[in-house]
Amino acid sequence: MSTSTNNNDKALEVRTHDIPLADAMTEFMKQGWAPSPLEGVKPHKSIPFTTARREKVSKQYPGVRLLFPAGSLKIRSNDSDYQFRAHSAFSWYTGIIASDCVPDSVFVMEPTATGHEALLFIHPRSPRNSDEFYRNARFGEFWIGRRMTLEESETKYGIKVAQIESLAEFLSDKKEALIVRGQDAEVDKLIVERTEAEVEFLNFTSMQRIIKDQYEIDEMQKAIDASVRGFADMVRVFPAATTVARGERVIEGAFYGRARLEGNDNGYPSIVASGAHACVLHWIKNDGDVLPGDLILIDAGVEVESHYTADITRTFPINGKFTEAQRKIYMIVYKAQQAGIAAVKPGAKFKDFHNACMVEIAKGAEELGVLPISAEESLKPEQGLHRRWQFHGSGHHLGIDVHDCAHARKEQYADAVLEAGMILTVEPGFYIQPDDTLFPPEYRGIGVRIEDDILVTQSGAKILSNALPRHPDEVEAYMARILMP
Ligand code: GLY
Ligand code: MN
Numbered sequence: 288m289s290t291s292t293n294n295n296d297k298a299l300e301v302r303t304h305d306i307p308l309a310d311a312m313t314e315f316m317k318q319g320w321a322p323s324p325l326e327g328v329k330p331h332k333s334i335p336f337t338t339a340r341r342e343k344v345s346k347q348y349p350g351v352r353l354l355f356p357a358g359s360l361k362i363r364s365n366d367s368d369y370q371f372r373a374h375s376a377f378s379w380y381t382g383i384i385a386s387d388c389v390p391d392s393v394f395v396m397e398p399t400a401t402g403h404e405a406l407l408f409i410h411p412r413s414p415r416n417s418d419e420f421y422r423n424a425r426f427g428e429f430w431i432g433r434r435m436t437l438e439e440s441e442t443k444y445g446i447k448v449a450q451i452e453s454l455a456e457f458l459s460d461k462k463e464a465l466i467v468r469g470q471d472a473e474v475d476k477l478i479v480e481r482t483e484a485e486v487e488f489l490n491f492t493s494m495q496r497i498i499k500d501q502y503e504i505d506e507m508q509k510a511i512d513a514s515v516r517g518f519a520d521m522v523r524v525f526p527a528a529t530t531v532a533r534g535e536r537v538i539e540g541a542f543y544g545r546a547r548l549e550g551n552d553n554g555y556p557s558i559v560a561s562g563a564h565a566c567v568l569h570w571i572k573n574d575g576d577v578l579p580g581d582l583i584l585i586d587a588g589v590e591v592e593s594h595y596t597a598d599i600t601r602t603f604p605i606n607g608k609f610t611e612a613q614r615k616i617y618m619i620v621y622k623a624q625q626a627g628i629a630a631v632k633p634g635a636k637f638k639d640f641h642n643a644c645m646v647e648i649a650k651g652a653e654e655l656g657v658l659p660i661s662a663e664e665s666l667k668p669e670q671g672l673h674r675r676w677q678f679h680g681s682g683h684h685l686g687i688d689v690h691d692c693a694h695a696r697k698e699q700y701a702d703a704v705l706e707a708g709m710i711l712t713v714e715p716g717f718y719i720q721p722d723d724t725l726f727p728p729e730y731r732g733i734g735v736r737i738e739d740d741i742l743v744t745q746s747g748a749k750i751l752s753n754a755l756p757r758h759p760d761e762v763e764a765y766m767a768r769i770l771m772p
């Protein structure tokens with residue numbers, strides 16, 4: 288934080304390539320600036336939703352000060368930082384979107400006689416009577432652009448806003464407090480650590496997000512729609528990707544362009560896995576060649592400004608047509624996904640959709656003659672041999688984090704029942720490693736995953752990513768429309 292003037296001090300240090308400033312220039316820079324308020328700042332549409340979220344956490348923790356640091360810039364190398372992304376809990380309780388969010392901000396829920404007051408501590412726009420605005424490469428307006436003033440932030444997000452430099456003093460009364468620890472080392476130091484209570488706090492705040500409100504559902508749809516356009520952008524560059532070495536990077540770059548254009552960033556590193564790379568579950572090097580005749584598995588999601596992310600996988604034949612072997616494996620996964628999606632409904636157990644997927648994966652392996660026992664036997668928990676070809680789970684909660692609600696306990700997540708308003712992925716796969724001698728050579732190195740984002744509704748489920756084709760005939764037709772319009 289910047290109570291932590293640490294970051295500021297560091298940024299004000301003269302770097303080897305900086306040109307020293309003469310006193311005359313320092314004086315000159317103090318004068319001649321007109322006021323430049325932001326025009327048209329309006330209350331953000333998230334306000335009614337963030338207010339309701341805060342009311343719930345307030346009721347759970349009467350009398351306790353709650354702190355949600357946004358997190359700090361992280362050095363990539365020397366004086367270059369990684370792009371900043373606020374912590375999800377900070378975003379979730381404040382509604383502050385990526386382009387307004389200032390590193391080192393801290394959101395505080397301050398206990399009052401009747402509940403809590405929402406207080407946001409930020410490093411606001413630098414005034415022209417200090418030299419930060421042109422000298423500070425990390426925070427100065429001439430270096431990184433304008434930040435909002437305290438008043439502008441208050442108007443936009445409906446939260447009382449104070450200067451971050453006043454936080455240490457504010458916390459000095461040592462009131463009972465809980466913090467989302469590990470995001471801001473400077474603030475962490477000011478709050479007494481209570482390990483068990485902090486675990487519970489993380490659990491409560493994580494579980495608050497398990498049922499999505501309408502604002503979240505709308506933002507998720509935006510993220511998914513942008514990602515669907517990003518998939519079309521990728522297919523469009525397939526021919527170019529086949530003409531150069533490391534063509535996976537061409538495709539990865541095409542999606543990143545869409546993520547930056549329509550959103551804040553990728554929600555997670557894109558997996559662009561051509562040929563046998565598809566059998567490496569977290570293939571994010573993306574430095575392989577793209578060869579006609581192979582499949583390419585792509586797992587990518589746009590994170591929108593509100594930080595919600597899509598999580599979509601498609602597997603395409605690079606030249607637009609599946610071979611017989613590729614289609615056979617693809618159809619096993621397709622059927623598994625259909626079965627999984629059908630098992631998503633309110634009242635069903637979270638595990639049901641995974642189990643439904645696995646029945647089809649086991650049956651597929653049996654039909655291909657690679658299972659030494661029957662599918663039925665293999666599906667028994669003490670066997671599970673079919674899992675050789677899908678060793679990951681078949682889905683997870685999705686939202687402001689790609690693996691959302693990560694601090695839920697087992698009984699709240701894997702062993703829980705689905706409810707309307709949850710958003711999940713359903714993502715079975717079948718991966719035949721290139722050295723898997725149980726398969727004939729033409730199958731080796733084929734990896735397929737199909738992943739969609741599903742909203743649990745009152746009556747069943749809605750596939751939010753339905754605009755992107757899944758059936759192999761539809762995939763071929765879609766590719767033909769893009770590549771041969
Ligand atoms: N993209 C990460 C996942 O599918 O879980
Ligand atoms: Mn996923």
Ligand code: MN
Pocket residue numbers: 586587598599600738
């Ligand atoms: Mn994914």
